[in-house]
Amino acid sequence: MYPNLYYAFKDLFGIEINGLKLINSFGFFVAISFILSAWILSMELRRKQKQGLFQFTEEKIKIGEPASLSELITNGVMGFLFGYKIIGAFTIKDALQDPQAFILSGEGNFLTGMLAALGFGLLKWWEKKKVQLNTPEERIIRIWPQDRVGDIVIYAALFGFLGAKIFHNLENWNEFAADPIGSLIAFSGLTFYGGLICAGAAIIWYARKNKIALIPLLDAFAPTMMFAYAFGRIGCQISGDGDWGIANPAPNPYKWLPDFFWSYTYPHNVVQDGVAIPGCAGPYCNQLPIPVYPTPLYELLICFALFGVLIFLRNKIKIPGQLFSIYLIFNGLERFFIEKIRVNTEYNLPFNPTQAELISAVLVIAGIISWRYFNKIQGANK
Structure with missing residues (x-):
């Protein structure tokens, strides 16, 4: 097994x-x-x-908007959890001996969590920046x-x-x-x-x-x-x-x-x-x-x-x-x-x-x- x-x-x-x-x-x-x-x-x-x-069905969407505060916060939180637990597992001694216990515990690496949060937030900002328009537009799309x-x-x-x-x-x-x-x-x-x-x-x-x-x-x-x-x-x-x-x-x-x-x-x-x-x-x-x-x-x-x-x-x-x-x-x-x-x-x-x-x-x-x-x-x- x-x-x-x-x-x-x-x-x-x-x-x-x-x-x-x-x-x-x-x-x-x-x-x-x-x-x-x-x-x-x-x-x-x-x-x-x-x-x-x-x-x-038809839906109205808005394109060309910059990243919203809620999107940046959501990505930052996801990044923090990833850095705190997943990346942190490689920096904490014996964390990988029992991965399930480590994941379910409160233990983690705060520094790698904050760095990952910053990285995830910047990625979302850059993703939206690439398609940002001077004047956001509304469009109707078929789904x-x-x-x-x-x-x-x-x-x-x-x-x-x-x-x-x-x-x-x-x-x-x-x-x-x-x-x-x-x-x-x-x-x-x-x-x-x-x-x-x-x-x-x-x-x-x-x-x-x-x-x-x-x-x-x-x-x-x-x-x-x-x-x-x-x-x-x-x-x-x-x-x-x-x-x-x-x-x-x-x-x-x-x-x-x-x-x-x-x-x-x-x-x-x-x-x-x-x-x-x-x-x-x-x-x-x-x-x-x-x-x-x-x-x-x-x-x-x-x-x-x-x-x-x-x-x-x-x-x-x-x-x-x-x-x-x-x-x-x-x-x-x-x-x-x-x-x-x-x-x-x-x-x-x-x-x-x-x-x-x-x-x-x-x-x-x-x-x-x-x-x-x-x-x-x-x-x-x-």
Whole structure:
């Protein structure tokens, strides 16, 4: 396992770059997932625009203005945080031994923070100065849905993270009650469905606010979200973030299947769970005492395959909304069945379901109902 990029570069290339200890492997793959998903979403929105499913909106903008005080202050604050923490980590002894603890602490370098704040502020001033006009002008521009992908991704990331945190703490209430602050600020502990629900609600609100046709937008999101989930699971598998399966001590019965596909102990996992690895010194020296099903590996392979199916079906299905219905069904079925071999908190109900099993069952039902609904609407419009 590679808890952060330092260990990945050290193992794969024999290079030791201490600064890479600040880049968590899981966070790195999630960030790349958002970037690639934004590109896929943009392509899908452009395709649907050419099909005549979207309309532009007009907005009035002012160009040629100098940098405002609020812009300079915002950039300065961002620069200070970057210099105080990120640059400061290289100037403070042992800060990189436990990057998470350092980032969450109040420790940092005030001097590098102030220098970075000044630099960020000057960059914003220069950026605006290059296009400044003697007399600022007002212009009306056309904005298509694909022009708003940046905003959509920011909404998805922010509300997705908040939702993932909220639902994780609801699922693990005893842990949250024991340490509320620690549970909220910890880098680990995220629930996908919480992120999906809250991010979905935020994007629907954003679409209505900006007059984006909702049903074509949902269809564009279907392959995008399946890809994002699959790619994000790469980070889970590589970092060993605790999203693994139940114990599987049985020997691999399939000679053609690599052993780590059957069961795995997740050595050097980022959550430092398990028992000490003999001869290992320093952080991340634990591995699971009993091998488990590598469920993140199964999910990333299954979801990449489902992404391919959705990409294939997007030109075959002609009724708006039904591609999103298929996504709901695929997503729900995949997660419902993977839960059978995955470690999760069970609710104390007559049939002891997990939170994900309940939500995935609802998604499948919602997908079936919405499929019939969109089909009925199409029939009524003929």
